[in-house]
Amino acid sequence: MAGIYIHIPFCKKACHYCDFHFSTTLNNMDEMVQAICNELILKKNRFNDSIGSIYFGGGTPSLLSETAFGKIFNTIFKNYTVNSNSEITIEANPDDLDNQRITMFRQFPVNRFSIGVQSFFEEDLIWMNRAHNASEAESSIKRAQDKGFENLTIDLIYGYPLLSDKKWRSNLNKAIELNIPHLSAYAMTVEAKTAMAHAIKLGKQPNIDDEQSAQQFLFMVNTLQKANFEQYEISNFAKEGKYAVHNTNYWKGIPFLGIGPSAHGYDGKSRQYNISNNPIYIKNLLQNKLAETIEILSLADQFNEYIMTQLRTMWGLDLLYIEQKFGLSAKKHFINNIQKHLKNENLVQENNNFYLSANGKLYADRVASDLFLEMEDFEN
Numbered sequence: 001m002a003g004i005y006i007h008i009p010f011c012k013k014a015c016h017y018c019d020f021h022f023s024t025t026l027n028n029m030d031e032m033v034q035a036i037c038n039e040l041i042l043k044k045n046r047f048n049d050s051i052g053s054i055y056f057g058g059g060t061p062s063l064l065s066e067t068a069f070g071k072i073f074n075t076i077f078k079n080y081t082v083n084s085n086s087e088i089t090i091e092a093n094p095d096d097l098d099n100q101r102i103t104m105f106r107q108f109p110v111n112r113f114s115i116g117v118q119s120f121f122e123e124d125l126i127w128m129n130r131a132h133n134a135s136e137a138e139s140s141i142k143r144a145q146d147k148g149f150e151n152l153t154i155d156l157i158y159g160y161p162l163l164s165d166k167k168w169r170s171n172l173n174k175a176i177e178l179n180i181p182h183l184s185a186y187a188m189t190v191e192a193k194t195a196m197a198h199a200i201k202l203g204k205q206p207n208i209d210d211e212q213s214a215q216q217f218l219f220m221v222n223t224l225q226k227a228n229f230e231q232y233e234i235s236n237f238a239k240e241g242k243y244a245v246h247n248t249n250y251w252k253g254i255p256f257l258g259i260g261p262s263a264h265g266y267d268g269k270s271r272q273y274n275i276s277n278n279p280i281y282i283k284n285l286l287q288n289k290l291a292e293t294i295e296i297l298s299l300a301d302q303f304n305e306y307i308m309t310q311l312r313t314m315w316g317l318d319l320l321y322i323e324q325k326f327g328l329s330a331k332k333h334f335i336n337n338i339q340k341h342l343k344n345e346n347l348v349q350e351n352n353n354f355y356l357s358a359n360g361k362l363y364a365d366r367v368a369s370d371l372f373l374e375m376e377d378f379e380n
């Protein structure tokens, strides 16, 4: 079953580390919602398949009004066949999840929140320039649970200068105590053109310490494993059977539509990239013109995507699939290139499957790029 990703490109404040596409100018939200609905209609025949997952990401989707959600859901249900047990997720910031808003979501088919907690410490949230405070980080989760939303995931960040190992332990323990079935945790990275990159360049704050990140990553894996979380992808942990459908489909190469500025979609053979500019996106879509670039994926691109996404998961890389989908020359190339990583124990082999070892997960990008191939590597 295919998926729909909808990017809501608005935020109350710009977090200092963030390079996602968003605007803090909120005055064209109504036009944006209309443009998104138009794009949903224009793309309704892209897949024959029914929809198994809808994901509102951003930006901050929880900023949208009740009317806006009503309009988008009406458009989806009128134009697509949505499976009755679809996963429907809203990314929400803790400060948006008061009792009234959570009750409002009950009237829509939303069955999952992804809450951008990042840290339970006030000083960290101030340092990140988040819009919420520490008490909202915790109370939003409890309120959602009290209103019957059991299927919750939260985001946490590790590896930044303010986060001592003691605080990281406390953040993880808090997440475990809150009894949530899913958690995503990301190492802080310094992205160009962010406020954080600027502050580091000016010497106003220390750079990210890779060693600290690696230690905190390994500590997290160990702690969450003891708390019965399965690390089904490098940054994603779930209690039994609580894997995110949206994320899993993405890693498994299942087609999805990308709706909204900067969103991208995938259909197995191409990627479609929407323009990352709110006014131009709105202008085009209000005239019923798509604002996307389509990149046809060569066989080498498809192979490299498979390696890049699937290697990060607990399902690993499947040699039989590689041979069947990409042919004998790709299989030969793969076997040659995995040897050094099997030897240095970054990769583990189990019959025809290859997984990252616990330590290998620290080097996932390096391992993946060693396995990539070019079109000339395919024999005719």
Ligand code: SF4
Pocket (backbone or CB within 6 Å): 010, 011, 013, 014, 015, 018, 019, 020, 022, 058, 059, 060, 093, 116
């Ligand atoms: S709320 Fe999310 S998308 Fe918005 S600035 Fe912060 S990290 Fe970026």
